[in-house]
Amino acid sequence: MRQMTTPRHFDTLLTGARRLRAFRQGPADFLLRSVAEDLADRLSLVQRSFRQVAEIATPSDALREVLEARGLPRPVACESLPALAASRRAPVVVAPVEALPFAAGSLDLIVSALGLQLVDDLPGLFAQVRRALKPDGLFLAALLGGDTLAELREAFAVAESEVDGGLSPRVAPFADVRDIGALLQRAGFALPVTDSDRLTVRYGDVFALMRDLRAMGATNPLLARRRVPLRRATLLRMAEVYHQRFSDPDGRIRATFQVVTLSGWAPHESQQKPLRPGSAKARLADALNALEQSTGEKPGG
Template sequence: MNASRLFDRPLILRRRRRAARMGAPTFLTERVADDMADRLAATLRTFACAVDLGTPDDAVRRALAGHPRVGRLVAVDALASAAAARGPTVVADAEMLPFADGALDLVVSALALQVVDDLPGTFAQIRRALKPDGLFLAALVGGASLTELRQSFALAETECEGGLSPRVAPFADVRDIGALLQRAGFALPVTDVDRFTVRYDSPIGLMHELRRLGATNPLAERRRTPLRRATLMRAVEIYGERFSDPDGRVRATVEIIWLSGWAPHESQQKPLRPGSATARLADALGTREIPAGEKADPGRTQ
């Protein structure tokens, strides 16, 4: 294993194959896919050639089928076995896109890019693959997700094993994502957060669902020894004590970071040149402008 890599990509693919065989629950990707369809409906553009980048099931393809803004949609997936089930598919990794510069009108992605090692590089590749005025719209798991599970395992390992091991991936922060979009050369970058709570009968139920999603520990530097039963049971106990509702069910926080950016084009809005304003801010606010160096009079009413 290359120590410079944060995520174990071969392991992630094996777990996704296992999740597909188990019939992974799709409520999360379906929620994101429906939101993505709504966001695209609000744009004033149509996108003839679109790519669904790495979404772990076909929820986005189903949500965008027949969408008035989206034409041909091709999936990009590293799992060759997914090609037949998804229709038009390019078998490729999200970190090595096989598209020529300026080939695409739209790139969408749902819940896939949080396990990409080189996120700035992937953003740069997407930006180059888009035509001028092409759109990148994606959702990825954010930093507040599974905070309850993180805290429970941290306390349990501290008590039972005298130290911590990396068990939950470090998710992205919305402020960092916005900066990465700008760094990759996207125009009009926008980020926002959708945070909600999912409830389970027990912490074990949550862990089983993460397994069925193929979303268990993907870290390259994870501990390779089996989890001790005593540590697991203590984590379950702490989770129930700290994060349960009166009816006995437990809470799990999910945070989805939404991001969008456009490939630059001359028709897009641009910031005005400094000093080009035609109206004074003081006039718009109905107040008196205070010259630099002059102190405001606290007793003066405007």
Template sequence: MSAPHVFDRPLILRRRQRAVGLGAATFLLDRVAEDMADRLAATLRSFSRGVDLGTPGDAIRRALAGHPRLGTLIGVDALADGATAVDGSAAGVAVVADAEILPFADASLDLVVSGLALQAVDDLPGTFAQVRRALRPDGLFLAALLGGATLTELRQSFALAETECEGGLSPRVAPFADIRDIGALLQRAGFALPVTDVDVVTVRYASPFALFSDLRRMGATNPLVARRRIPLRRATLMRAAEIYAEKFSDPDGRVRATVEIVWLSGWAPHESQQKPLKPGSATHRLADALGTKEISAGEKAGPKRT
């Protein structure tokens, strides 16, 4: 069964191109790229051939340029001007491809990274599975994508405004994945040692309209197939801005916008990796390590003495 068609992928590319013309807002991507470099620096192995999958722009490739244990990192993007390589003999090579259809042979890559791109694919389990197949044994998948709490303030403000002004809701903010779901999808795709964690960023703006402007400059306005196709009424927009300012402003009058960045990593299985011990194979008791008395399952704790 095919995945539901949630995101208008051609529209996302047009919005990204428009953002470049407006002067792209890259502060979130820059933050992710810096964090990506730190995380990769903590990994004590070398990667001769890697891919930057779908990341808008080249922030990650610039951040990882000159990494002592990284050879060639090829940019893969559905926009031709976004797919370039850094370092290694393949510098200048471009792979133009959608993040949902990877054009790589099985076990051909040592590393796949991605920044703020995979939250907008329709088939996230399928994409994870393709990445897993493309990695060589002991290859690493390291990515950041937007999580479920992202733009919760905007979601609530538009829901209330549309209910008041138009008598119903329309889809406006993408259904970002939950961190627990992402961890489960990594395991389902066959990754070993899966890890997920969250970086919650609070961005403050002078007004909701400054947030709206940044979303356009990120190419991050409504990408949903099910979006309402008629122009947004001015009255609804103004009411949403009023509600946003009323409910989500700080004492200095600036408004908050939550961005949840979910980090994930997983390794292609390899015999050298750590494996969990078999049940019953422990050689030391937990009670001894904690310095406490062990109570069997059928024994009740006695009354506390003073």
């Protein structure tokens, strides 16, 4: 029987090297800290106590620091790079994020901030998370969505078409919010919820944006990227297009980051269940004080 393999989009070794470089130079973590605060706010609304907590794929200790400041137990971090694991202040296990080392039914809560967008096999990872959670355990995560850096993609597409005569993949294929919700259901999560928010960050020029992306360890991670150096003429044309199309009256440019937040629960008998079709005891028309009109005869009438 032929074994199906997951298509690989991301260069794991290159991503690791860029994360190390960003750590040593001092990361730009304003976006990560904003997302960490939002996840902590969402957890504060959950009327549950979490004892066994794990954090996966988050690029730094930012999420752990925010959660601890809110009174949650210190999470165990899953870090793929031994060199970065040594720098983490949380308890750490070294393992690839796509091979979680947690025992089945061992965790009350698994959280993640801005790391899952670089996972090739999200369905497989979600299944592992679901397996590691105790019944009624919670999975809460945020990752970058499909509208992220749309301006940069468009500017590069125009510049490369004009100067190089063809396109090279330069920005990761981020997930769509509806697809993520479907993947949560497929992995067996109960009460799955996804939503998204767009954050607009302004820069003096596109080169300042690219410096921040480098400091985030978030420059082009794609296996299919062009392996030759970016031509100066292409870069300058990209900057020109970006400023023409995405600058404000004061001359500063806009960069969009779409943050998709997802949550799902490991199934438990105490959770709310949807009603069976036809089991309602009152009519919607009565609740709305409206006149109900027939749209035609029912089948077989």
